[in-house]
Amino acid sequence: MADARFYENRGPFSLADICAYAKISLPENSDGKALVHDVAALGAAGPIDISFFSESRAEKDFRATRAGWCFTKLDLPRAVTKTVTLIPVDSPSRVFAIVAGLFYPEHELDVCEQDAAIHPSARLGKNTVLAPGVVIGAGAEIGDGTRIGANSFIGKGVAIGRNCALGSNVSIAFAFVGDEVVVQSGACIGGAGFGFSSDVGEHVKIPQLGRVIVQDKVEIGANTTIDRGALGDTVIGEGTKIDNLVQIAHNVRIGRNCILVAKVGLAGSVTIKDFAVIGGGVGVAPHTTIGQGTRVAAMSGVMRDLEDGKSYSGIPARLGKVFFREVATLAKLAKTRKSADHE
Incomplete structure (x- = not known):
């Protein structure tokens, strides 16, 4: 609900x-x-x-x-x-x-009229720093010692914890953010997920009525987008570090102390367990699970669930030793063919 x-x-x-x-x-x-x-x-x-x-x-x-x-x-x-x-x-x-x-006819965007940049009902903690152009919506809460960069937007009802640092042009809506979180410039947290019910000739928008939960000590890179859940929550676990230009879709659940390198794309309802490491440019299909401590090499494509504690590579992603054996075999075949062509 x-x-x-x-x-x-x-x-x-x-x-x-x-x-x-x-x-x-x-x-x-x-x-x-x-x-x-x-x-x-x-x-x-x-x-x-x-x-x-x-x-x-x-x-x-x-x-x-x-x-x-x-x-x-x-x-x-x-x-x-x-x-x-x-x-x-x-x-x-x-x-x-x-x-x-x-x-919920007004589900899509947090657009509310207010006379002042900081809504009178917003609550700011001690020693907060707001750069020029910051807008804070009704009922929002900003914890002690948090700093917010120029032209950033904090939507109605959003709660941000203590000692956080937000860069310029950050947008946070429909979200709860923990303590000591770092969000680099241009990040968008809480946007509507990309959800449609498609029939012949028509795509009907599925209202995205969930939230984003960002736990303590998370870092979120520049221009990264984290969509809110459709009916549940999108969750980023404690201590997880997310690089620049990462796309996290609705209802994704990321565990504690994970690493997501630049240009990772997670489709809806992906689950990533604790301590997983996802290399740059990896794409993950919807409703798949990446196991605890699992490592996925850069530019891989994850199409199915991956087991705990193993390393995967390639498209589709398979065990690293299998992938490199295939690469070596193909190289040998290519070399043999080349030799045959010159005889």
Whole structure:
């Protein structure tokens, strides 16, 4: 469920009104006057919330969900659950995106009118330093000893811990930042994730209603972007160091004391466990896990889960010893072919 510090819920709405807004049929034997209070992920939803189920990897959460209502595919057996009112639709993710927009119409950007650069309700700790042009939104909190560079933006409700250092032109929204965090110039934390439900001829934006959690002693490089979660959080673990020009997508979870070198790109819902090292230019596919202490060589492409404590290289990434054996074998084959061509 969306954090009220950052998002305004326009609900509740009756089930009948929701179905009419989404242009779908009211499910059989359901109470159209029942009030739906919020949208939520399957694992977080309660009896007054509505969710959706569209992918097999979420089946465990679907079986255990406490949601009151759930959008599902048309071919899902209705006897699969007795506690949830199922709403069969052509595209559960698309309908959910439409309904989420009904509850949270102003979800995309933190744009609020205010007369002063520092909102009167913002709270600044002792010995904070604000360079010229800094804007701080309503309800934001800045910890003792934190310094913020010129023309940086701190959105409404954002909390930044003690003794942090932010460069110029930094943007932080929909986020909580721990103590002793360093953010270099141009970084953007809390932007909307790149999430769409695509049908023929149309891409429907899925509202990004989560947050970014940056734990203590993290360093974030220049022009790095960290997207907020879709329904949950994007988390950067304590002590992790992130280089310049890194892209971290929605719902990524990075463990403690990891290293991400420049131009790494992490797709949505990637998990990186503690002490992993990701070389420059590595791309990681969505919903994959990189194990604890694992090392991935520069310019590799990670397409599947990687085991703990091992080194990987190449596209697709495989064990380093396998990759270099393949390289050596290809070099020998090329040399043999070259010799044959000259005979």
